[in-house]
Amino acid sequence: MLDTLTRRMAGIFAGLRSKGRLSESDVAEMLREVRVALLEADVNFAVAKEFIARVKERAVGEDVYGSLTADQTIVRVVRDELTTMLGGETPQFNWSPAPPTVILMCGLQGSGKTTTCAKLAKWLGKHDKKAMLAACDIQRPAAIKQLEVLGEQVDVPVYSKLDGTKPVEIAKEALARCKHLMLDVLIVDTAGRLQVDKPLMDELSQIVAAVKPSEVFLVLDSTTGQEAVNVAKAFYERVEVTGAIFTKLDGDTRGGAVLSVKAATQVPVRFIGIGESTDALDMFHPDRMAQRILGMGDVLGIIEKAEEAIDLQEAKEMEAKMQKGNLNFEDMLSQLAAMRRMGPIQNVLKMIPGLSAHIPEEAMNNMNDSQVNRIEAIILSMTPKERVNPDIINGSRRKRLALGSGTSVEEVNGLIKQLYNMRRQMKQMSKLQQRVMKSKRR
Numbered sequence: 282m283l284d285t286l287t288r289r290m291a292g293i294f295a296g297l298r299s300k301g302r303l304s305e306s307d308v309a310e311m312l313r314e315v316r317v318a319l320l321e322a323d324v325n326f327a328v329a330k331e332f333i334a335r336v337k338e339r340a341v342g343e344d345v346y347g348s349l350t351a352d353q354t355i356v357r358v359v360r361d362e363l364t365t366m367l368g369g370e371t372p373q374f375n376w377s378p379a380p381p382t383v384i385l386m387c388g389l390q391g392s393g394k395t396t397t398c399a400k401l402a403k404w405l406g407k408h409d410k411k412a413m414l415a416a417c418d419i420q421r422p423a424a425i426k427q428l429e430v431l432g433e434q435v436d437v438p439v440y441s442k443l444d445g446t447k448p449v450e451i452a453k454e455a456l457a458r459c460k461h462l463m464l465d466v467l468i469v470d471t472a473g474r475l476q477v478d479k480p481l482m483d484e485l486s487q488i489v490a491a492v493k494p495s496e497v498f499l500v501l502d503s504t505t506g507q508e509a510v511n512v513a514k515a516f517y518e519r520v521e522v523t524g525a526i527f528t529k530l531d532g533d534t535r536g537g538a539v540l541s542v543k544a545a546t547q548v549p550v551r552f553i554g555i556g557e558s559t560d561a562l563d564m565f566h567p568d569r570m571a572q573r574i575l576g577m578g579d580v581l582g583i584i585e586k587a588e589e590a591i592d593l594q595e596a597k598e599m600e601a602k603m604q605k606g607n608l609n610f611e612d613m614l615s616q617l618a619a620m621r622r623m624g625p626i627q628n629v630l631k632m633i634p635g636l637s638a639h640i641p642e643e644a645m646n647n648m649n650d651s652q653v654n655r656i657e658a659i660i661l662s663m664t665p666k667e668r669v670n671p672d673i674i675n676g677s678r679r680k681r682l683a684l685g686s687g688t689s690v691e692e693v694n695g696l697i698k699q700l701y702n703m704r705r706q707m708k709q710m711s712k713l714q715q716r717v718m719k720s721k722r723r
């Protein structure tokens with residue numbers, strides 16, 4: 282996601298840091314590079330220009346030239362202005378005071394509405410809100426089926442009708458049903474069109490009037506670049522869109538539309554879709570996104586992902602084991618599972634501050650989950666006894682494990698050695714901790 286831009290920005294600021302005192306022309310040169318990087322990432326021309334002008338103005342105001350900490354100041358100014366450009370504060374979710382809260386999804390054909398309905402339902406589930414989906418795209422029978430399949434995947438009910446009932450009526454009936462079942466949120470999936478036309482807008486207006494949504498999310502395909510911004514403008518003029526959801530930000534999209542839509546149209550970005558699975562939806566935080574783009578990482582994002590993935594009780598037990606230094610392969614297996622729940626390893630790595638600037642792009646792309654898969658395969662080939670007591674794994678068993686897991690004896694040996702190393706380190710660390718505690722008490 283926005284990898285090229287992040288890399289460029291991190292490079293620009295690293296160059297600045299090595300300069301020491303900054304002159305006015307240093308800063309002007311830096312801003313010129315930033316502007317080019319933004320434009321290359323497909324940020325709207327007017328938005329980029331306005332951004333640079335604001336940074337320049339503040340740089341003068343904050344007296345950065347000649348000061349020793351000029352680079353820090355300028356990075357801070359750029360970060361703040363970038364945050365503002367992305368929408369400033371993270372908008373609060375608009376819950377209806379009288380549940381259920383209705384969310385209307387709209388957008389052009391193929392933008393990702395139906396998929397995002399399911400992702401959103403799952404996201405809401407993680408936030409203790411029970412959702413229901415309403416299939417109001419009756420243009421294609423396959424669309425209803427698609428929503429039903431997705432609904433089953435994320436374990437939420439889907440309200441649908443195959444008898445030619447109009448979308449407005451379906452939405453109304455679904456709302457009544459949702460109330461009856463005392464669910465928290467109704468998500469309404471609608472039909473897409475190739476372009477913003479009158480029939481589409483009329484249908485949306487009717488649904489809005491009938492079910493009074495608290496949130497109207499416009500789903501935009503980020504691979505369409507600046508066209509997405511034009512679509513957002515057109516929708517915003519006709520319906521009360523409360524937020525944009527950008528899909529398909531995984532892969533190699535330049536993503537400039539995501540960066541410019543708020544400044545160009547007033548529509549704030551609320552979520553981003555980063556993959557096809559129902560998990561691949563992140564809430565959009567302007568400040569964190571700005572930090573990420575500037576190579577400062579997204580520490581809060583990592584913590585949130587970890588909190589979602591790790592069971593607190595399990596973590597405590599693990600810590601106790603680590604202190605005693607008797608970590609075993611069962612523990613390693615559950616750690617790997619927790620890691621997997623945090624999403625593809627590349628995505629997590631990219632959130633670590635500074636990493637993207639220092640690890641070459643190629644190396645980053647080579648880092649994938651296959652390493653984790655191999656380790657898991659080896660552990661799963663062990664007997665339960667071997668997993669808790671690796672001492673009993675002898676030479677012939679190691680050969681067998683390599684064969685069973687499709688790896689090599691070297692890899693098996695390496696893994697076992699790694700476990701022993703970890704045990705030793707843990708023991709040393711807890712000894713050190715105890716010593717520090719003792720000396721503090723004295």
Ligand SMILES: Nc1nc2c(ncn2[C@@H]2O[C@H](COP(=O)(O)OP(=O)(O)OP(=O)(O)O)[C@@H](O)[C@H]2O)c(=O)[nH]1
Pocket residue numbers: 388389390391392393394395396397418424471472473474527528529530531553554555556557561
């Ligand atoms: N890689 C990737 N693919 C996505 C993402 N979101 C949606 N897709 C894919 O985009 C395609 C279209 O998604 P749909 O959800 O069917 O789009 P839609 O807007 O409902 O389409 P219509 O109902 O035909 O207007 C599907 O193949 C999805 O898997 C995303 O965040 N990343």
Ligand SMILES: [Mg+2]
Pocket residue numbers: 394395396418424471473
């Ligand atoms: Mg659809």
